[in-house]
Amino acid sequence: MAGAAASLPERLRAHFGHREHLYGVLLAEMAEDWERGGVTRELLAGWEGAEARQVPQLRLLAGLFRIVLRGEAPQLLPFYPVLGGRADPAGAWKVVRPVLRAHAAELRASLEHPPQTNEPGRAVALLVGLAEAVRRTGMHRVRLLEPGASGGLGLLVDHYRFEGEGWSAGPPDAGLVVTGCGAPGFSPEPFEVVSRRGCDIAPVDTSGADGATLFTSFVWPWMLERHARLEAALAEARRHPVAVDRASAAAWVRDQLARPAPAGVLTVVWHSVTRMYWPVEETLAMEAAVEEARGRMPLAHVSLEHGWPEGGVVTARDDDLVPRVELDGAVLGTAGHHGPPLTLGGS
Ligand SMILES: C[S@@+](CC[C@H](N)C(=O)[O-])C[C@H]1O[C@@H](n2cnc3c(N)ncnc32)[C@H](O)[C@@H]1O
Numbered sequence: 001m002a003g004a005a006a007s008l009p010e011r012l013r014a015h016f017g018h019r020e021h022l023y024g025v026l027l028a029e030m031a032e033d034w035e036r037g038g039v040t041r042e043l044l045a046g047w048e049g050a051e052a053r054q055v056p057q058l059r060l061l062a063g064l065f066r067i068v069l070r071g072e073a074p075q076l077l078p079f080y081p082v083l084g085g086r087a088d089p090a091g092a093w094k095v096v097r098p099v100l101r102a103h104a105a106e107l108r109a110s111l112e113h114p115p116q117t118n119e120p121g122r123a124v125a126l127l128v129g130l131a132e133a134v135r136r137t138g139m140h141r142v143r144l145l146e147p148g149a150s151g152g153l154g155l156l157v158d159h160y161r162f163e164g165e166g167w168s169a170g171p172p173d174a175g176l177v178v179t180g181c182g183a184p185g186f187s188p189e190p191f192e193v194v195s196r197r198g199c200d201i202a203p204v205d206t207s208g209a210d211g212a213t214l215f216t217s218f219v220w221p222w223m224l225e226r227h228a229r230l231e232a233a234l235a236e237a238r239r240h241p242v243a244v245d246r247a248s249a250a251a252w253v254r255d256q257l258a259r260p261a262p263a264g265v266l267t268v269v270w271h272s273v274t275r276m277y278w279p280v281e282e283t284l285a286m287e288a289a290v291e292e293a294r295g296r297m298p299l300a301h302v303s304l305e306h307g308w309p310e311g312g313v314v315t316a317r318d319d320d321l322v323p324r325v326e327l328d329g330a331v332l333g334t335a336g337h338h339g340p341p342l343t344l345g346g347s
Contacts, residue, residue, distance in 0.1 A: 006052075007048075008034060008044060008047065008048045008050075008056075009030075009031035009032075009034045009035050010031070011052060011057070012027045012028070012030050012031040012034065012040075012057050013027065013028055013031040015027050015055075015057055015058075016028075019089070019090065020089075021089055021220070021222050022079050022080070022089040022092055022221060022222065023061055023220065023221075024089070025089040025090060025092055025093065026061065026089075026092060026093065026096060027057055027061075029092075029093035029096075029097075030057070030060075033097070038097070039097060039100045039101045039104065040100070042104065043060060043100060043104060043107050043108060043111075044056055044060070044111075047111060054114070055115060056111050058115050058218075059110055059111045059112075059113060059114065059115065060107060060110065060111060062110065062113070062115065062217040062218050063103075063106065063107045063109075063110025063111070063113075063217070064076075064096070064099065064100070064103075064107065064110075065080070065216070065217040065221060066110070066213055066214070066217040067099065067103050067106065067107075068080055068083065069083075069213050069216060069217060070213065072103070073099045073103075075095050075099070076092075076095060076096065076099060079091075079092045079095070079096075079221075080221040081221055081222040081224065082216075082219075082221045082222070082223075082224055082227045083221070085221075113214075114202075115218050116150060116202060116204065116214065116215070116218060117150070117215060117218045117219065118149075118150035118151040118152075118153045118154070118204065118206075118215055118230075118233075119153075119154075119226070119229075119230075119272075119273070119338045119339060120153040120154065120156070120160065120176060120178070120229050120230065120232075120233035120339075121178050121226075121229050121336075121338050121339025121340055122154055122272040122273065122304050122335070122338065122339040123153075123154045123156070123157040123160055123162075123178070123339070124162050124164075124178055124181045124183075124335065124339045124340055124342055125272060125302070125303075125304035125323075125325040125335050125339065125342065126154060126157045126270050126272070126302055126304070127157055127162055127169060127170075127188065128183065128186060128325055128332055128333065128342060128344070129268075129270070129300070129302030129303075129325060129326070129327045129332060130142065130157070130189070130191055130268060130300075130302065131186070131187070131188050131189040131191075132327050132332060133266065133268060133300035133302065133327060134189040134190075134191050134266070135189055136300075137266055137298055137300070139264065139265070139266035139298055140189070140190060140191050140192060140266075141191075141192050141194050141264055141265045141266065142191050142192065142193050142194065142265065142266050142267075142268050143193075143194060143195045143196075143261040143262075143265050143266070143267045143268065144157075144193055144195070144196040144197070144268050144270060145196075145197060145198070145253065145256050145257075145267065145268065145269050145270070146196075146197075146198040146199075146269075146270050146271055147198070147199050147200075147248075147249035147250075147252055147253050147269070147271050147274065147286065148198075148199075148200055148249055148271050148272075148273075148274025148275070148277070148278075149198025149199060149200050149203070149242075149244050149271075150198075150200055150202075150203070150204055150215075150244070150274075151203070151204040151205070151206040151211055151215060151234075151237065151244065152196075152198045152203075152206065152237065152242035152243070152244040153206065153230075153233045153234070153236075153237060153242075154198075154270070154272060155193075155196040155197075155198055155242045156196075156233065156236050156237060156240060156242065157193070158170070158191070158192070158193045159171065159174060159175070159176070159236045159239075159240055160174050160176045160177070160178055160233070160236070161174035161176065161177045161178065162177075162178045162181050162188075163177060163178070163179045163180070163181060164180075164181035164182055164183045164184070164186055164341075164342070165181075165182055165183065165184035166184050166185070167183070167186050167187065167188060168188075169188035174236075175232050175235050175236050175239075176229060176232035176233050176235075176236055177232075178229065178339065178340060179340070180340040180341055181339075181340045181341060181342055182340060182341030182342050182343060183333065183341070183342040183343065183344050184344075185344060186342075186344060194262070194265055195261075196242055196243075197242075197243050197244075197245070197256065198242065198243070198244040198245070199244060199245040199246070199247040199248070199249065199252035199253075200244055200245075200246070200247075201246070201247070201248050202246075203244040203245065203246050204244075206234055206237040206238070206241075206242075207237070207238060207241055211234075212234045215230055215234070216230060216231075226338060248278075248282060249271070249274070249278055249282050249286050250281075250282045250283075250285035250286040250289060251285075253269060253286050253289045253290065254285070254286075254289040257269075257289055257290070257292075257293035257296075257297075257299075260296065260297055261297055265298075266298050266299070266300060267293070267297055267298065267299045267300070268299075268300045268301075268302055269290055269299065269300075269301045269302070270301075270302045270303065271303050271304075271305070272303065272304035272305065272323075273304065273305065273306075273323060273337075274305075275303070275305045275306075276305070276306055300327060300328060301326075301327070301328050301329070302325075302326070302327055303324075303325070303326045304323050304324070304325050304326075304335055304339075305323060305324065305326070306321040306322075306323055306324070307321065307324065322334045322335075323335050323336075323337060324346065325342065325346075330346070331346025332344065332346055333345055333346055334346070
């Protein structure tokens, strides 16, 4: 990836660094278009000095994808594999450029929306953490609390089926089957979620078309498996709506833990791939709230997060790091960035 000092077109070119898929082609073409003073320069005006982590190029591609998903640019369908397209991406730019021009105002507005995803496959880490917590405590009834829940899809863990090496878990008729979960030797435990609730600083309402379109637009259009998982999880969320409060992690967790769970219910605080976005103080305050509550209730803390280096600052790109599954601070294993496969073992 180009460094912070790189110019905007350099960053567009370097983001994927090849032309092997649609977005690689489009970013390379946008870089050239920007240098020629074309529509890309107009769209990204004001973003020239953006920090690399703001990735305006991904915001723009997602905005374009939303226009395609809404059916307003049918001429682009052949370039989106998830929508059935099979055309060579090399030919995309001349079709895309007029769409960028025609939807310039909306695309400029789409730059304000940071990338936001909700990966239901990550619930496999919760499944593994929950099983271990249930084994240790002997408590099978669970209150689930998830800070950084996005649309709350991870909170539906008991509605999904998971298939790993030599094991499976979850309802046989589940709408979402997360396959390829790995983790040979894992032994699931029965559990019942008696209540579930999440929070996010930017919660996404998954009950309507807008939330579904938003999440879909941030998944690369050629990643068919991720799209299939997301679509199935969104259908589950429509059947079983989950409350996600607009709140930041630490204050919300403290608030939730101030309310005792019913007798015999294990409280599980769970989060995935969100801590790296929190200020350091947020992490420290949430952990303090969890530790304080342990004295008052049976509680397990399960997470799928990247390592938290000294000072709490993650410097590498998140997809360069391997997320760890942790239960109460001990590593149970590692997982893929989007969940499967999971490998058991750790501290
Ligand atoms: C990469 S997404 C992961 C969402 C979900 N946990 C998953 O694994 O699919 C990170 C989420 O963290 C949320 N977030 C970032 N900072 C937060 C904070 N301080 N408190 C609560 N949520 C936060 C973002 O809005 C976003 O929805």
